[in-house]
Amino acid sequence: MSLTFYYPSGGFFERVHPVSKLICLMASFVPPFLGNEPLEVFPYFSFLLLAAFFAQAGANLRRVYKLMIILFVMSIVLWAFFYRGKSALFTVGRIVIMKESLLYGVTTGIRLNCFILSAIIFLTSTPIEDFTYGLSKLGMPFAASFALTLSFRLTPLFMETGQAIVMAQKARGLDLDSGGIIKRIRHYVPIIVPVLVSGLRRADQLAVALESRGFGKTKKRSAISEFPITWRDYVLISFILVICFVMGAHHFS
């Protein structure tokens, strides 16, 4: 059972230089804003979906698809209230649903899911160390980029600890699902306290362990992995640029 998103496949995306990948990740956030109608952003979404399967991110998609659906539905519901439209479509009870708000909600929902797909492709094909390396090559100090990517390293560990703690408290008869809302929140105290305590303890020990292995001794650092720039880098960057260009031309014309 893997706890991180990274899946070592040795495929196309994995062999792209981390800096190119970071640039492409950022560039991939642009096209969703170059479409205002569901039909304008949907092709890009389908393209990303294909790319995700190409990057062997299927297993990760299965882990997040619920979140993607929730985001999509939430977006439609929220914008139905907050985006003012002109033409009424139908009514739900006393609420009038406008055509424009509905379309805007759908578009935004697709946009959000595009961001998730880009991020999934990136995380599936990039070990955390390469992520850190890419950020520091882009000019971020190593300590800062390490700290930034540390959350990706530690989240799965916290979840694992959390599961162990839930099990330990259930063994003491803790029933998480009974009672009213206040009671339920109180039920989480025996879980949250040990999670926080072990998290803090762990952070302390990690700081010591990192320094003992020379973390921050010098500003320069060597890297075990080699990152040659290949045709893949050019292909990926050009691909993204072409998409941005085509969608941009359509958008501004």
Add this chain to the structure above:
Amino acid sequence: MTTNLLSLKNVSFAYGGSERLAINNVNFSIAQGEFVGIAGASGAGKSTLIRCASGITPQFFKGRFSGQVRVNARPITGKRVAELAGIIGTVFQDFEAQLFSTNVRRELAFGMENLCVNRKIMHQRINKIAQLIGLSGLMEREPQSLSGGQKQRLALASVLCLNPALLLCDEPTTDLDPVAKNMLLDILDDLAGSGNSVGLVTHDTERLIRADRIVLMRDGSIVANGKATEILSDPQFCIDNGLFAPQMFSLFSLLGLKDRPLSVDEAKEVLDREGFVAKASPSRTDITMPSGDPLITVEDVHFYYTPDSPVLNGVSLEIEQGDFVCLLGQNGSGKTTLIKTFNAFLHPVSGRVFFKGIPVEKIGPSKMGQKIGFVFQNPDQMLFAANVFEEVAFGLRNYGMPEKEIPQKVAAALKAVGLNGTEDIDPFIMVKGDRQKLAVACVLACEPEVLILDEPTTGLDANEQVDMMELLVNLNSLGHTIVIITHSVQIAASYARRIFILDSGKIIGEGTTREILGKSDLLSRANLIAPPCVRLGCMYGLSVLSVSELAEAFK
């Protein structure tokens, strides 16, 4: 004259605002190429000594520091720990917190990358160290997916890759099985042999005796310093300092011999020379088996997280009411997974688990808690309350105990574990041994029929271990069925009535403690080694379980 690689002069340290000195005016040194063992009871100041020697104190732990620490004759005061990396390597007890990389190779590379080591040299060192430590086949594995023992070896290897002149290890073997423990000691021995200096903190005296020199600490001071054969020769002195006396030393002391043999073979040689003859085993009246009513029945249980790596491979066993059972096996053999099926925490992929004939999934995990009490390995994963009373009362309230009966039940549980009078103390300031006992009290208060403990003695010193185990023996005599999981054959030999040996998700041996310990081939199949007294007994054709039994046979 040998040069001292490390020397501490009049070093004292007190944590935070505490008045108590964790170490008090300590003078300590390690010569180049020397392997020094550091021993003592919990709280004697061993870890603080290691932290001071590596510069971690006072940089990371604030407090009052005085004295001087020199490495290679240069004072390290004021230097950052990172600057000392490559000269001093430190391996910590909590190996989980030392691992954070995507795979084993990158974990090993991390320190060298920080020191700007050339890529080619990095690969060479990684391959060499991985082979030495037995991690070669695991290079692409995620550290979190490794077993406890493999993780602990990886933590050591990641430090060894920096090629430190001085290696300091704080309890690096707690989660290793006996074979891996011996391997690790061989590596430390070799390191010292090739000119590196090694400092090793451990409670494990059977292995400590292999060090060139032993330093014994008590209440923050060094109370003895010399060869193992001198320092640990008196069993009573060992116990007073929270250590189990090495078994061969105890045996020879009981037999009135002056020698202190470092190995079983050496002991046999001396005994033969002195003309000791073993009498045939006197017929032993082991405590008779319990009633025979099956309490927990496991029928052909299979379990996996992913189908290609099965954890349990068809386990069947029966635990009888009133028994004292030990599940023995190396790390990753499936022990912890197995007990989680007892409480319906994990559902077997196939096979069934019954409690008194009723399938456990019908009873459900939270109701099972009243029947089977679980004490997990790490007490910190269950303690949360502001004081001891609330902590113990938590389970009782969950099971709907009337409020007026609670104080009495809490008091009874605390008394049973020897923590009476601590009701108002904050669990987090208790020492590890007490937190472990408190965890037992929490579970005990709900009066379960079975008590299951996962590695109840890990990280405890000798006296704390004996305390914990005596507590379990006592509870057993009151009618509780006890099941412990351990990789310590010593603990199983001393306390269990019945042993199951688990290896790669299968039960490969089951029987009374005496039967199982006599089968050394069975033990070695599971990477386990019988304690020295059992092995020496075997050489004379005796089946003994303790030093005193063996000594009797020679009288």
